[in-house]
Amino acid sequence: MPESFRLLVKRATQVVAVCGGGERFLSGVAAQQLVVIENGGVVVGRDGLVKAVGPTDVVESQFRGATFDKIIDASGMVVIPGLVDSHTHPVWAGDRVHEFAMKLAGATYMEVHQAGGGIHFTVEHTRRASPEQLLGSLTQRLTRMLRAGTTLAECKSGYGLELDTELKMLMVIEKARAMLPIGISSTYCGAHAVPKGSTEAEAAQDIVRVQLPRVREKMTLGELRVDNIDVFCEKGVFDLDSTRAILQAGKAMGLQINFHGDELHPMNSATLGAELGALAISHLEEVTDEGIAAMAKSKTAAVLLPTTAYILRLPQPRARDMLDAGVIVALGSDFNPNAYCCSMPMVMHLACVNMRMSMNEALAAATINAAYALGRSHSHGSLEVNKQGDLVILNASRWEHLIYQFGGHQELIKYVVIKGEVVHESDKTMDF
Ligand SMILES: N=CN[C@@H](CCC(=O)O)C(=O)O
Numbered sequence: 001m002p003e004s005f006r007l008l009v010k011r012a013t014q015v016v017a018v019c020g021g022g023e024r025f026l027s028g029v030a031a032q033q034l035v036v037i038e039n040g041g042v043v044v045g046r047d048g049l050v051k052a053v054g055p056t057d058v059v060e061s062q063f064r065g066a067t068f069d070k071i072i073d074a075s076g077m078v079v080i081p082g083l084v085d086s087h088t089h090p091v092w093a094g095d096r097v098h099e100f101a102m103k104l105a106g107a108t109y110m111e112v113h114q115a116g117g118g119i120h121f122t123v124e125h126t127r128r129a130s131p132e133q134l135l136g137s138l139t140q141r142l143t144r145m146l147r148a149g150t151t152l153a154e155c156k157s158g159y160g161l162e163l164d165t166e167l168k169m170l171m172v173i174e175k176a177r178a179m180l181p182i183g184i185s186s187t188y189c190g191a192h193a194v195p196k197g198s199t200e201a202e203a204a205q206d207i208v209r210v211q212l213p214r215v216r217e218k219m220t221l222g223e224l225r226v227d228n229i230d231v232f233c234e235k236g237v238f239d240l241d242s243t244r245a246i247l248q249a250g251k252a253m254g255l256q257i258n259f260h261g262d263e264l265h266p267m268n269s270a271t272l273g274a275e276l277g278a279l280a281i282s283h284l285e286e287v288t289d290e291g292i293a294a295m296a297k298s299k300t301a302a303v304l305l306p307t308t309a310y311i312l313r314l315p316q317p318r319a320r321d322m323l324d325a326g327v328i329v330a331l332g333s334d335f336n337p338n339a340y341c342c343s344m345p346m347v348m349h350l351a352c353v354n355m356r357m358s359m360n361e362a363l364a365a366a367t368i369n370a371a372y373a374l375g376r377s378h379s380h381g382s383l384e385v386n387k388q389g390d391l392v393i394l395n396a397s398r399w400e401h402l403i404y405q406f407g408g409h410q411e412l413i414k415y416v417v418i419k420g421e422v423v424h425e426s427d428k429t430m431d432f
């Protein structure tokens with residue numbers, strides 16, 4: 001009996017493996033030199049894992065006599081790993097298009113927040129929404145991300161700020177995980193804002209004493225899988241001490257620390273994250289030199305979010321200083337009602353133009369390093385044997401077109417493949 005496999009992709013002008021030596025992240029000069037195979041092929045097995053990556057003739061001779069459920073002749077096309085979006089807030093009701101106009105007219109993010117808008121507006125709507133409504137809109141948003149090449153996305157709670165709604169959001173994320181092909185890393189973000197009518201101390205206490213124990217109970221019962229703990233560490237939201245207490249409580253129950261820090265004010269979040277062994281810190285527009293040095297040493301990933309700085313007209317995060325200091329730089333869309341962007345190709349473009357990253361650094365940041373920021377780089381983020389068979393096939397002569405053609409990803413992306421199954425093909429996305 002010939003051996004059978006799920007997928008063979010052959011004759012691709014380029015297969016961008018990103019790395020090839022089992023690296024868990026790429027930093028420094030390594031992020032500037034990606035592994036690219038000319039006239040390449042990829043095989044994915046029935047278990048959804050990559051079985052071979054290499055020049056087409058080598059792959060074909062290795063698998064002579066084998067059968068494949070699907071063969072894609074990728075002549076004239078390019079293969080890259082599935083993109084990883086390491087920071088999103090995709091579960092919410094009620095859009096904030098009216099606030100976009102206010103911000104264009106000059107209102108700052110904190111002015112809108114303190115006037116009861118921003119996160120508070122979304123919290124009111126999300127508390128009232130049914131799980132079915134939230135699951136419906138989450139499905140649409142994740143499908144949009146998938147069509148833009150994202151095969152693994154982090155998804156946060158954080159628009160409940162009390163037990164029931166936070167659990168409702170996490171359960172909706174859990175349902176989406178079971179229903180949709182896109183990979184999900186789930187984050188408890190009950191400390192996204194201080195709920196109206198509470199003090200910061202009361203909110204932190206509720207999280208540590210009420211919400212986290214209940215989340216842990218549901219995890220133990222197998223009803224919920226949560227991967228990360230997050231806090232918005234910011235002046236007027238959660239200070240360094242509350243942030244430390246909440247993150248430590250999450251870490252004690254096995255969650256990975258991955259939090260918002262140094263966005264609008266320098267808070268010493270980066271130093272705190274390094275001290276606590278955080279896997280990642282997001283934003284960092286206001287990070288200090290000491291924070292950068294601490295993150296480089298502790299191997300805490302910097303999740304940079306070019307859409308936020310762009311929309312809020314903030315100073316750009318100092319990507320070059322971080323890269324030059326050896327920090328592991330990842331990218332995320334920050335999809336949320338303030339930054340309505342589902343597209344990692346657009347995020348990479350903004351990172352290159354506004355944050356002065358090279359295209360190689362941006363792709364490493366949107367693949368292997370984003371997977372590292374989620375604790376998934378052993379299985380995601382590059383095309384290597386035994387990793388998950390998640391890939392994107394582009395109708396382009398060189399992979400850089402995906403970044404260069406700003407907003408052109410819909411035309412460029414021919415196939416999105418997860419675990420060796422085609423889940424999106426040009427104008428048709430499969431029914432899930
Ligand atoms: N900065 C805090 N949280 C989100 C925004 C959430 C919102 O405005 O709804 C962010 O990462 O940009």
Ligand SMILES: [Zn+2]
Nearest residue numbers: 087089260334
């Ligand atoms: Zn965020």
